[in-house]
Amino acid sequence: MLSRRKLIQRLSTMPLLGGVLGGLPPLQTALGAPQAASRNLLKELGLRTFINAAGTYTAMTGSLMHDEVLETIGAASKEFVMLDDVQTKVGEKIAALTHAESAVVTAGCFSAMTLGLAGVLTGMDPKKAEQLPHLQGTGMKSEVIAQKGHNVGYNHALTNTGCKIVEVETIEDVEKAINANTALLWFLNIQADKGKITHEQWVALGKKHNIPTMIDIAADVPPVENLWKFNDMGFDLVCVSGGKAMRGPQSAGLLMGKKDLIAAARLSMPPRGSTIGRGMKVNKEEILGMYVALEKFVNTDHQKEWKMYEDRVATIAGAVKSVAGVTTETFAPPLGNHTPTLRIAWDPAKVQLTPKVLQENLRNGNPSIEIVSEPAGISLTAWMLKPGQEKIVAARLKEEFTKASV
Numbered sequence: 001m002l003s004r005r006k007l008i009q010r011l012s013t014m015p016l017l018g019g020v021l022g023g024l025p026p027l028q029t030a031l032g033a034p035q036a037a038s039r040n041l042l043k044e045l046g047l048r049t050f051i052n053a054a055g056t057y058t059a060m061t062g063s064l065m066h067d068e069v070l071e072t073i074g075a076a077s078k079e080f081v082m083l084d085d086v087q088t089k090v091g092e093k094i095a096a097l098t099h100a101e102s103a104v105v106t107a108g109c110f111s112a113m114t115l116g117l118a119g120v121l122t123g124m125d126p127k128k129a130e131q132l133p134h135l136q137g138t139g140m141k142s143e144v145i146a147q148k149g150h151n152v153g154y155n156h157a158l159t160n161t162g163c164k165i166v167e168v169e170t171i172e173d174v175e176k177a178i179n180a181n182t183a184l185l186w187f188l189n190i191q192a193d194k195g196k197i198t199h200e201q202w203v204a205l206g207k208k209h210n211i212p213t214m215i216d217i218a219a220d221v222p223p224v225e226n227l228w229k230f231n232d233m234g235f236d237l238v239c240v241s242g243g244k245a246m247r248g249p250q251s252a253g254l255l256m257g258k259k260d261l262i263a264a265a266r267l268s269m270p271p272r273g274s275t276i277g278r279g280m281k282v283n284k285e286e287i288l289g290m291y292v293a294l295e296k297f298v299n300t301d302h303q304k305e306w307k308m309y310e311d312r313v314a315t316i317a318g319a320v321k322s323v324a325g326v327t328t329e330t331f332a333p334p335l336g337n338h339t340p341t342l343r344i345a346w347d348p349a350k351v352q353l354t355p356k357v358l359q360e361n362l363r364n365g366n367p368s369i370e371i372v373s374e375p376a377g378i379s380l381t382a383w384m385l386k387p388g389q390e391k392i393v394a395a396r397l398k399e400e401f402t403k404a405s406v
């Protein structure tokens with residue numbers, strides 16, 4: 001029997017084969033190669049899929065990529081290019097779209113923060129990049145100042161560089177905390193209302209003391225303007241997730257900011273090895289896919305999308321409110337995950353159901369549905385629904401509430 005390779009070699013030298021052996025199945029099938037398109041791995045592996053009425057949660061695989069992004073990934077995967085060249089070209093386009101001096105695609109917002117700070121610490125010295133995360137005796141700075149209310153766990157991205165976090169509450173605290181070791185002033189947008197110091201004051205403090213400022217806006221688009229608002233405001237580095245509302249690859253994000261800092265951050269990025277960023281590789285497919293997702297997001301009619309999400313939420317609210325004792329409230333979180341959100345509560349005397357049990361019932365139903373359970377009810381969003389799924393969510397919720405009614 002011919003080996004597969006030999007067969008392919010022979011076939012390739014016989015251009016008329018198709019004509020001679022007309023009626024044979026397509027080459028792929030003839031060679032017994034699996035046809036990717038007809039294979040459903042989610043089914044094959046027994047993976048539960050679900051209607052995502054919860055939101056852009058990392059654990060739920062973030063968001064679904066647009067077809068344009070997937071097509072870009074597919075097409076890009078068929079050629080070799082230099083990794084640095086893709087980052088440079090795409091970075092220029094992203095910078096232009098976001099009013100930044102420069103930009104680079106990172107392995108998510110978390111990695112954008114680590115790499116951005118790495119650049120602040122090392123400057124353009126590759127030896128220093130190799131020394132991270134060991135700062136002692138290197139002459140590199142070692143402290144990041146953050147507001148106490150912003151310290152919610154994501155700043156592990158910053159301590160990954162070897163830096164420690166110095167917590168502050170007031171402007172006076174910042175003035176006192178700043179010293180020769182201060183590398184960065186870090187701001188977490190989604191917790192802006194949990195701190196006493198505003199965005200503008202934070203930027204002003206950085207400028208006054210000549211210390212770079214960084215902002216984490218991971219889940220904070222829409223509004224689309226946030227992509228440039230903080231660059232315009234004067235933050236030196238801006239970090240955002242690509243795989244949340246922007247629907248780029250889940251493992252991609254953007255680091256935007258000052259030209260010298262982005263160039264320095266890239267010293268700690270692949271293809272360079274012996275760096276803390278070597279494991280934060282982003283492939284060309286993701287880099288290009290991220291660019292296309294960003295471009296699409298910037299060009300989206302966000303008012304129209306908002307209205308669509310509101311309509312979907314209204315459909316669900318209308319259905320559940322028809323059950324006695326069930327009440328709803330529609331709101332949009334102002335700082336992050338800014339999308340029409342429905343909170344559903346119920347009178348336990350009229351509907352005998354706990355939020356956790358309701359969540360389990362929806363999860364175990366067919367189709368499976370994910371929502372968010374809260375202490376006093378549930379909440380849900382409509383931006384990750386496929387068209388029409390709001391009707392299924394509405395019907396299932398109404399069914400569960402009706403069943404539990406007394």
Ligand SMILES: *Cc1c(COP(=O)(O)O)cnc(C)c1O
Nearest residue numbers: 108109110111154218219241253
């Ligand atoms: C999601 C998130 C991150 C991490 O972003 P990735 O893109 O998943 O790396 C960081 N900070 C905040 C506030 C987030 O919500």
